Amino acid sequence: MIRTAESVTPMHPDKVCDRISDAILDDALRQDPNSRVAIETMGGHGIITITGEMHTNGFVNCHEIARRVVADAIGVTVNVGHQSRDIARGVDSGGAGDQGIVVGYACDDNEWLIPHEHYLARSLCQHIYSECPADGKTQITMGEGGVDSILASFNGVRNDILMDLISGWCKHNNIPIETKTMCNPAGYWACGGFDADTGLTGRKLVVDNYGPRIPVGGGAYSGKDPSKVDRSAAYMARKIARDILLAENAHKVYVYLAYAIGISQPTMATSLIDGKERPVLGYDLTPTGIIEYLGLRSPIYERTAEWGHYGHSGFAWER
Numbered sequence: 001m002i003r004t005a006e007s008v009t010p011m012h013p014d015k016v017c018d019r020i021s022d023a024i025l026d027d028a029l030r031q032d033p034n035s036r037v038a039i040e041t042m043g044g045h046g047i048i049t050i051t052g053e054m055h056t057n058g059f060v061n062c063h064e065i066a067r068r069v070v071a072d073a074i075g076v077t078v079n080v081g082h083q084s085r086d087i088a089r090g091v092d093s094g095g096a097g098d099q100g101i102v103v104g105y106a107c108d109d110n111e112w113l114i115p116h117e118h119y120l121a122r123s124l125c126q127h128i129y130s131e132c133p134a135d136g137k138t139q140i141t142m143g144e145g146g147v148d149s150i151l152a153s154f155n156g157v158r159n160d161i162l163m164d165l166i167s168g169w170c171k172h173n174n175i176p177i178e179t180k181t182m183c184n185p186a187g188y189w190a191c192g193g194f195d196a197d198t199g200l201t202g203r204k205l206v207v208d209n210y211g212p213r214i215p216v217g218g219g220a221y222s223g224k225d226p227s228k229v230d231r232s233a234a235y236m237a238r239k240i241a242r243d244i245l246l247a248e249n250a251h252k253v254y255v256y257l258a259y260a261i262g263i264s265q266p267t268m269a270t271s272l273i274d275g276k277e278r279p280v281l282g283y284d285l286t287p288t289g290i291i292e293y294l295g296l297r298s299p300i301y302e303r304t305a306e307w308g309h310y311g312h313s314g315f316a317w318e319r
Contacts, residue, residue: 002148005117005211006139007125010306011155011192013135013199016070017041018208018305020050021201021223023065026299029225031058033297036083036091039223041066044198046074052223055083070194090262094288097227097261101217101268104237104255105210105310106245112311113242117142118211120173122307124152127169132157135192149180155192159183208308209234214254222305226296227287229259233266235317236290238310240271240280242318250274257285264288 008015020041028035035056042049048066062078091097109116117140125138136154140147150170152162162183170177189196202220209216219230226232237255245253250273257280258268264287269280284293291297294316304315312318 002141002143003115003117003211003213004139004141005115005121005213006137006207007118007122007308008137008204008207009125009129009133009135009154011129011133011135012137012204013043013194013197014201014203015199015305016194017043017199017201018204018222019302020048020066020069022301022305023069024050024054024060024062025223025225026302027060027065028054028056028058029297029301030299031060032056035225036088036097036227037223037225038083038228039080040201041223042198042200043070043073043194045194046072047077048073048075049077049079051079052081053083054080055088073194087261091227091287093262094264094286095262096229096233096259096264096287097225098219098229099259099261100219100229100233101256101258102219102229102234102237103209103215103217104234104239104241104257105214105253106238106241107252108245108250113245114311115211115213117213119311120147121211122311123173124150124166124169126307128152128154128157128162128165131165132161135196147175147179149182150175151182151185153184153186153189155189155196157184158188210310217258221309222301226291226294229257229287229290232287232290232294232296233257233259233285235294235296235309235315236283236285239294239317240283244271244273248273255280259287 021039039052063076066076106113121140134155139151141149221231241253241255254272
């Protein structure tokens with residue numbers, strides 16, 4: 001089976017918007033752990049627009065946070081209202097903040113228990129970014145025999161520099177140096193980031209998850225407080241998938257959870273362990289239970305917006 005995955009740097013326009021939304025969420029939770037937040041950010045050509053809803057006892061300076069992330073922004077527009085009372089009613093009773101479907105996954109491809117093409121695309125992107133912190137992206141295609149092709153496009157980085165960095169990464173990862181490699185295939189690009197393209201919160205959903213090989217429930221993460229099961233239940237599904245994989249020495253595990261707005265218990269909680277379906281038992285899958293178990297009212301989210309949400313140390317759902 002041919003498998004391809006991509007990764008983008010924290011300076012990619014979509015990731016910049018994710019980072020702003022999650023930085024706003026973090027600031028609200030830092031002041032008031034019970035904050036209700038649903039923030040969307042769009043940026044392009046010097047202008048950043050922040051909209052959504054927020055209910056908090058703290059004071060969050062969205063303009064200041066946006067300018068910290070994007071120092072050269074020309075203007076920042078903020079249009080943030082209070083959470084709808086109809087939504088709040090369901091959350092106040094302990095129910096899910098919205099209906100939602102999430103997919104958790106773990107596999108034995110590597111030490112981080114994520115699909116290997118996804119792991120390699122991110123690893124290469126991080127390697128290049130550590131030397132060339134710019135808007136950029138990578139793509140890895142794998143076949144039966146290993147890596148078939150490598151693609152890297154980075155703003156303001158010459159092809160010879162990219163090739164040197166890729167060669168060093170290949171050597172470290174035991175990938176043949178003669179592997180087909182493409183660097184900036186459309187040519188050197190001097191204009192990147194918001195100067196070249198727009199960004200939007202939640203548009204890198206597959207990069208945020210496990211790559212295109214694994215289905216996603218459909219809900220984005222960034223800017224959402226943990227009462228939104230799009231985020232909290234997705235982290236719990238990952239935790240359960242990891243637990244099952246390690247406990248049963250399985251090769252791959254899927255966990256599927258679904259919720260109804262205002263209802264605390266999931267409408268679906270099932271796992272697929274090496275192709276065999278089994279109900280998920282032994283976990284508190286209510287939003288309140290998940291939030292407490294994983295410690296999700298802490299300001300931890302801006303970091304998740306940088307390099308994807310799974311396959312990292314330091315997060316409760318990765319332990």
